[in-house]
Amino acid sequence: MDSDYKQAKEEFVSGMTGSSITYINLISLVALSAVSLYALIRTRLPPTREIGFFFSWTILVLPMLLGMSLAANHPLYLNLLLLLAIALITRLWPRVESGTPLPLPSSQPASPSLGGRSPAVGVGAVPHGLVQEERDGKRRGRMSPLPALTTYRAHMMLMTVLAILAVDFPVFPRSLAKCETFGVSLMDLGVGSFVFSQGIVSAIPLVKDAAHLRAPLLPKLVSVTKKCVPVIALGVVRVLLVKGTEYPEHVTEYGVHWNFFITLALLPILQVILHPVFLRLPIGIVGFLVALLQQVGLTKFGMKEYVLSAHRTNLLSQNKEGIISLLGYLSIQLLGLSIGTIILPPTPSFFKRRQKAFLEQHSETRSHKRRNSNSEDNPFLASSNRNATKKDNDVEEFDIGAPRQLDKTATELCAYAILWWTFLGLTRLLKLDGRWNSDDGGVSRRMVNISYILWVVAFNVSFLLCYVVVLDLWIYADNAQTSSAAKSQLKKQQQQAVKQGGIGAGSSSPSRYAQQLNVDSPEFHQSQTQLQGQFYYGNQYSRSGSNSVVGSSSTLSLSAGNVHENPPLLLEAINAQGLPVFLLANVLTGLVNFSMSTMYMSDGRAMTVLAVYSMVCCGVPWIWTKWTGGTKTWKGKTN
Incomplete structure (x- = not known):
């Protein structure tokens, strides 16, 4: 790459001061508006009608791309346009309703369990995360899926993927690029959100196994280090490629050799080291204490001056940003971990x-x-x-596969959102991180100070709450509640059968019929778990070609109207293949920058390149999911 162009490119992405939190919230809100529009359309189409890739990309991805490019100066108008479409669809286009009566049981003997696959259901119809396993003679449920979390993580990945290339074009406003030292921007938020999201999913082993925190520390460290080695290798390879090809780089982001891959690889190791502390203190408090420790180090022990003023004379000072910010990113991941222990289980407590x-x-x-x-x-x-x-x-007896109480989850998230926004306001009011709107204070991604930590956490908790409320408690609420309605209907039939002494030629006694429709039995509870999974993962059922769960001697049928994509297939594919998608985006970004002078490109040509780029980044996981049936990652491992 030409040295003059390289210098001009580095100046093109340097020295930014950002925008405002309100402005960033409006741009981020486009993603929620878009997926809400998609969900409303999906629930109004026959479930047998499959939505194609181009339509999914147009509704889910294109608005996000426009929100950070051509429409970036007017995000409110873009949101209003999407909300207008949502209002019209809600008003004028009725959703596909369901209500097929549940058939009465026949005279066939009851099966011992509903847990096995039935030919009527089809291979793979029971969604992962909801079936019951037999382990050591005890039935243990898997974790129930949370579609809102999948959607949130996929949107976080999409915003990151779109921004890392869009920032190289003039069509991407400079106010959205990473700030030099102080300020807030969309790309600054994306980095912290990536870490926060990683913290949420790292709670899975803690939620599944109560003994995980007390397990021996050394074996856990060895295990997590082995898993992090590939990510560290990616960081090293990136350093070699950037230095070897003289690719433009922004040194003040992480340092001369440090990069985001190295940070991501080290955080899980540091988290495991703190497991003994989690046995004595709540994870959220530990995360907040780490944030305070980071801020004290910046203001009282000269770390802030070291980052801003120290010359890069040795390996330590050359990578001062990456090293100093590591503790702050650890705080973000721990606070994400604490949220994960709240939203991943069936109930927050x-x-x-x-x-x-x-x-x-x-x-x-x-x-x-x-x-x-x-x-x-x-x-x-x-x-x-x-x-x-x-x-x-x-x-x-704690049933991790029990139906989710999303209303309690939403209430808990709302309380935490208010808490973190309040803490952020107090930080600004008390000027704990310097004078805001100046050259020496405020939010700083470069140092990951306490205001940056609180902003990232408050934003992510708030938007995760919005996804739960809008998608799972509003648009898909009817589907999630049908399971309990079916149970209520069966219980009425059971009581009626007992009074009448049996119904149908095959019912020899009221006690036998009551046994067949015992809504309090483990078999019925498991069938309801499968039914709920059918609502949450309706796209898997619709692809398998069956909408029924076979019970003891009767089939609990659901009309096709209840089978909808939650989350959308495109977002589910992106979330399932998160790391490969991120790597693909980085490779394509490098190829685009080597093949054309992006900073001198017109808006029309830039949008064409970005549209094709986003289609490739979304199309590859889409095709892979279609090809494998959603059962394998790119590494070839079964989900």
């Missing part, structure tokens, strides 16, 4: 209750073992051991 029960059980284990040797001769000790066994069983 699930993780706390399960962890408390496990710790109580663990603290009594040794005393119980000592009593076992004398329990046969001492009736009191025998009774105590029976109580201890009951506590052990109580820990196992």
Whole structure:
């Protein structure tokens, strides 16, 4: 690359001061408006009608691209246009309703379980995350899916993918590019949101296994380090390619050799080291304390002056931004982890209750073992051991696959959103990070100070709340509630059958019919879990060609009107292949910059390039998902 053009390109993306939080919120709101429009259209089309890639890209991706390019100066008008379309569809286009009556049971004997696959359901019809497993003779549910989280993570990835190339064109406003030192911008937010999102999903092993935090530290460190080695390798390869090809780089982002891949690789390792602390302090408090520690280091121990003024004379000072910001990014990931323990389980209090029960059980284990040797001769000790066994069983009775209580989840998220925005306001009011709107204070992604941490967390919690409320509690609410309606209807049929002494030629006795429709039985609970999964992952059912779950001796049929894509297939594919999509976007960004002078390109040509680029980044995971049926990642591992 020509040295003069390289210097001009580096100046093109340097020295930015950003915009305002309100402006960034309006641009980000375009993604929520777009997916709401898509969801309303999807629920008004027959489920047998498959939505193609181009339509999905036009509704879900194009508005986001316009929001950060041609329409970036008027994001409010773009949102109003999308909201107008939403209002018209809601008013004039009725959704596809369902209501097929549930058939009564026949005289065939009841099956022992509903957990197995049935030919009527089709191979792979039961969605992952909702089936029951047999482990050590005990039934354990998998984690119920949360479509709003999938949509949120996919949108975060899309915003990142679109911005990393769009920033090289003049059509992308400079106010959205990364700020030099202080200020807020869309790309600054994207970096922190990426880390926050990683923190959310890192809560999965903690939520699934109550003993994970107390597991030996060294094996966990070895395991997580092995998983992070490929990401570290990507960071090293990126450094070699950038230096070897003289690709334009913004040194003040992370340093001379440091890059975002290295930060992403180190954060899980640091998080595991803190596991013993999580046993004594709530994760959210630990994350906030780390944020305070980062700010104290910046203001009281000269880290701020070191980042802004120190000459790059050695390896440490050459990468001062990446090293100093690492603790701040760790805080963001820990706060994301705390949110993950709230939204991933069926109820917000699930993780706390399960962890408390496990710790109580663990603290009594040794005393119980000592009593076992004398329990046969001492009736009191025998009774105590029976109580201890009951506590052990109580820990196992936490059903992680239970139906979600999204109203409680939304309430909890709302409380945390208010909390973090309040803390951000107090930070500004008390000037803990310097004088805002000046050259020496305010939000700083470069140093990841406390105001940047609070802004990223407040934004992500707020928008995650919006996805839950708009998608799962509004647009798809009817689908999510049909399961409980079916249970209520069956219970009425059960009571009626008992009164009448059996219905139908095959019902020999009321007790047998009541047994077949026992809504309190584990078999019925499992069928309802499968039904709920059918609503949440309707796209998988529609692709499998069946909309029924076979019960003990009757088929609980659902009309096709309940089967809708939540989340949309395109967003689900992008989320499932997140890292490959991110790598593909980086490779394509490099190829585009090497093949054309992006900073001198007209808006029309720039939009053409960006449209094709976004189609490729979205089309590859779409095709892969269609080809594999959504069962494999690009690494070839089964989900």
